[in-house]
Amino acid sequence: MADIKGILFDKDGTLVDFNATWLGVADFMAMDAAEGDRWKADRLLAAAGFDFVSKRFKPDSIFASGSNMDVVELWFPRLSEEDQMHAVSRFNEITSVQGSSMAVALPGVLDSLRALHTRSYRMGVATND
Template identity: 50%
Template sequence: MAIKAILFDKDGTLIDFEATWRAIAENMAMKAADSDRAEADRLLAVAGYDAENRCFKADSVFAAGTNAELIQLWYPEADAEERHALVASYDRFTAQEGANHAVALDGVKEALATLHENGIKLGVATNDSTLGAEKTLLALGIAQMFAAAYGYDAVANPKPAPDALHAFADMNGLRPSEVAMVGDNRHDLEMARAAGAGLAVGVLSGTGSRKTLGSLADVILGSVAELPAYMQENP
């Protein structure tokens, strides 16, 4: 069945993960550690930053998780009320800072324009907040090409659950098998499989690798920039 819509992960798929988020993550960790450098480094490490290789690990909380998961990791002693307030605060901060520092990956805007012009419905499914996704799309000047953006807070169950893909398919009057999912981490492709997506595309532009994505992807591309050509060659 032909693919009529594509749901994209955001970080590492549409935007450069390292360029966009490294300084923000550093800021967040230092604040959580009350400016204690050693404690900030510990918090960064447990959330998935590999200091030796200066990169975020694939499928880590930083690379693939939600702010709620980060709060659970960094503030294990917080009660429910405190966690709720912290999540709301982190959502506001990351939504604004993520948009302010968003760096689109090379060729992504052009690829999206080609897909949009060809009548493909486009959407975003991220474990960032919905506000964060919307602000980033606006900041990059590509929001007008997207039919919907789903953050972790827009559905009952975030990735890797199938909720966002099912919601996107329903909104466009499509079957899940007519929707492709594109992402750089395993939870993106796990969602594709759980939802019955027609195509699971792994990209190497973020934190994932052929090793981490290979068992779940139908195809692995260097980046979204290669997607229009692939879609044309594989209608």
């Protein structure tokens, strides 16, 4: 272990609970896109791969493996390129602000990170975000 200088972590599923974190963020995005219409927001979430029965995102959902541009293209297929960029910018803002404020750490993660920090490991996070 003496040769290991640093540890690189994936974020979703390793440090944070993906479903607990991203359901709140995705719901915020869907409600924003649906202009507050709950029924329409739920249809957008379903199209993006949220399973309302299991209350989880499907593994191949846009929220599991896509980008905000993918979400915009799915939810707003008729937008002009300029309007798409505005929508992506809005979703980037939402995911940045809401993602950090709504993040749910997996059990034991904070204690583990503290323990690794005291051993002077350099730590980083690799993420699609």
